[in-house]
Amino acid sequence: MTDQPDYKSTVFLPVTDFPMKAGLAQKEPAIAARWAAMDLYGKLREKRAGRERFILHDGPPYANGDIHMGHAMNKVLKDIIVRSQSLLGKDAPYVPGWDCHGLPIEWKIEEEYRKKKLNKDEVPASEFRAQCRAYADKWVDVQKEQFKRLGVMGDWADPYLTMKFDAEATIVGELLKFAESGQLYRGAKPVMWSPVEKTALAEAEVEYEDITSTQIDVAFEIVEAPNAPELVGAHAVIWTTTPWTIPVNQALAYGPEVEYVAHKGRQQRLVDVTQPASPENLETVWEGTVVIAAALFDDFRGKTAFVPDDMFAPLWAGKGSDLAGAVARHPMHALGGFFAKPRPFLAGDFVTTDAGTGLVHMAPDHGEDDFALCKANGLNPVFAVEGDGKYRADWLWLGGQGSVINPKFVGKDGPICTDLREAGALLAASDDFKHSYPHSWRSKAKIIFRCTPQWFIPMDKPQEGVVADVDGGVMPTPIVTGNGPTLREIALDAIEHTRWVPERSTNRIRSMVEGRPDWVISRQRAWGVPIALYVHRKTGDYLVDPAVNARIIDAFKGAGADAWFGADHQALLGPDYDLNDYEVVNDILDVWFDSGSTHSFVVEGRYGEGTRADLYIEGSDQHRGWFQSSLLESCGTRGQAPYKAVLTHGFALDGSGKKMSKSLGNVVDPLKIMAESGADILRVWVASTDYFDDVRIGKEVLAGSSDAYRKLRNTFRYMLGALSDYDESEAVSYAEMPELERYMLHRLAQLDAELRAVVDKAAKSENWLEFSRYTRAIFDFANSDLSAFFFDIRKDCLYCDAKSDPKRRAYRTLLDTLFHALVRYVAPIIPFTAEEVWQSRFPSDEDSVHFLEWPEVDHRWIDNHLNDKWAELRDQREQVNEAIEPFRREKVIRSSLEADVTMGEMLPSDGVNFAEIAIVARIEMGVGDGIIVKPSEWHKCGRCWRLLPEVEEDGTLCNRCDEVLKA
Structure with a gap:
């Protein structure tokens, strides 16, 4: 050739x-x-001006530290959605924002203080707040560049920050709307409290971790029992995993329908643990009569080594209702004062026989059920545990000691158990109770439930009319009047009128709103927006005056939150009020109220009053965080959700x-x-x-x-x-x-x-x-x-x-x-x-x-007919390729172009050259069975490399290529 x-x-x-x-x-x-x-973003706004608007409102990350994978996932997803809406021709602005107040940033500054051996409380508050602001500013700039590097397109020249003066003024304005409509009260009730950070926490600031706690069984001697006099002198036994609450006990709770029994007996222990049990090797460490739920008596015997004298029949058996009117005394009654007061038995529907003894000790300072039941029976909190987790100095038992979250302090060999043991009231104690327990997500330290004076937004108060009352001359609580919808009802209705993506997330947000307590909005910290209220010293009412509120908001616009802490309060009050008659509130707002208000100064502030975001997007944890705080804030001030749709995404895990x-x-x-x-x-x-x-x-x-x-x-x-x-x-x-x-x-x-x-x-x-x-x-x-x-x-x-x-x-x-x-x-x-x-x-x-x-x-x-036809052709093409592959693998042919294929099945090939579709030399159809492949006998065109009948020898041209070259 x-x-x-x-x-x-x-x-x-x-x-x-x-x-x-x-x-x-x-x-x-x-x-x-x-x-x-x-200025891509600015020019795009010009090009989309006047078009249908799509607003994705950015949930603010905290301005502290480099971004992590969760940030990246969240911001990229938001950017993809915003860009896709712009692609649809909509005006889709994106205003990035940051949450700049609160514990995460304040904690970082305190960490720097601790490294320098400085005490935050010794630094002027204004200086500390300035350092928090500078810290937030620094990380806003860092994160901004990192988000831009991700390709996120937005208004980076003018992001929103909760610490901007206008934002702080608007946040205060939103708070005052709640105050003016009567949806705000100050009350003392148990809230989640961090002894490490010394502040109340919101549910969204809490995470749960498995821990091992001390569990104890404590005997309370019954001194009165009008419906069961035979129980006088017996001991009601309670079980708790929070021994530190025993010094604050005020009552005992029983289940009215629970069956109880009283058994006389003794606790015994081995004198010589190396020898078997025998009468000579056993000593009695406690004896008396115990009162316990019948269903839990065997469990009690097992963990306390209690040996009943009456093996077959209890001394007494009855329902919990028989304990009505009974009174016990505190194990430490000999101390006098608070501990000498009688401990009444109270009926509690929450008492069960799932675990413990069927009797529950009540400390209204440290539990929601405890608080409600005791309050209903005239027992008020005593505020024995201080903000740092220690008992207050004047407390008769363990005064000035703690902290109550210290395992050694509350352990079986700690002072609480030691004192109870010496008082003859500790029937069992072990440090082996494993369970899930709430921790501060910032410090990672355990939290407690602690009753403190806090500001609340009520969930179940009708929105029409509220009159403040004074509870025992200490704390005002609301008396509800009117019959309007409650905040909970408005929020649940708004949930039903919001699109939740995925749809299953509706159940999560609904269940959380249905079961949540009143919203505690106050914090005992320094870096944040203050609860700018004046409380009358005699009545306990907070001042509601639109003129005063307007002056407060104007002051915030000029100087931000610092305007309150350094204010001339008499000037803010004006000539109609005397500052001496009012307490100036210095608590700060929960940062979830800050971020929950962002719709007001971002969405409405930039796009007009009444404008709602088309979409909120955050991780699934925000059903108890930003999604919910935004919902409650907007429903309380506007009667509707701030968003039309909410998308929930999961979390980024490792490989x-x-x-x-x-x-x-x-x-x-x-x-x-x-x-x-x-x-x-x-x-x-x-x-x-x-x-x-x-x-x-x-x-x-x-x-x-x-x-x-x-x-x-x-x-x-x-x-x-x-x-x-x-x-x-x-x-x-x-x-x-x-x-x-x-x-x-x-x-x-x-x-x-x-x-x-x-x-x-x-x-x-x-x-x-x-x-x-x-x-x-x-x-x-x-x-x-x-x-x-x-x-x-x-x-x-x-x-x-x-x-x-x-x-x-x-x-x-x-x-x-x-x-x-x-x-x-x-x-x-x-x-x-x-x-x-x-x-x-x-x-x-x-x-x-x-x-x-x-x-x-x-x-x-x-064209569905065309689709069906070509779907079959593509399927047959794949089958031909599979049939050719062994020949190519064995190098019998180098390319499918060199193959002749015989197919037994006729294809819908009218108007189609199937050899061209299959990229083979030749196809014969309707011959034999299956697919037969063999090397083609035709020659290869020197230009297109196709094997065609008109090519006389390899390397010469086919008719098409010849015509192309001639042209």
């Missing part, structure tokens, strides 16, 4: 400078800088599904990922996860994201090369397109509908905002429909057909349509790459892919 010419230069190969290697870590910062220089922890060394750092692989890889991971549940991230997971990204990038690279010299003048109409192109338009229309169902609320789709479905649909289309199918078939047409050939023109017309659609579809997911792709084809200093709107896809392209 003679040497043949090289036809490579005559083939129309794709030409592009778009690199296969992404180099995102290096490129993305430059792209971000370009966006900042051109094996464990919670990330520095101590475990399994933290996956988003900053490191961006520095090594780029933000778009991280964004692909976020968009691909089923983020409604907890998600995993690790090396293997990120490798999968990188691989998916690489394939998509190569799809764009191919299209850019194939369209490098494309001109719209060569476009053809739908009617002029071959069937394969029309089928691909059908697939594009299907894809478009699937993607719209995710992003467009108007689509009424169950999959709204499920971007894992959105992302998978794009990647599957790019890989399966385009790269592995359409591009594979049509590369021969692109490379070898004449430039004017109608089929090649149709293919390039469709490629152009696909390019414009895909680059828009992926822009919310991988904004840096989408910009790079767009600029590669349409370079411009002033333009951006993110100015574009949703592609124009004609849904008349949907």
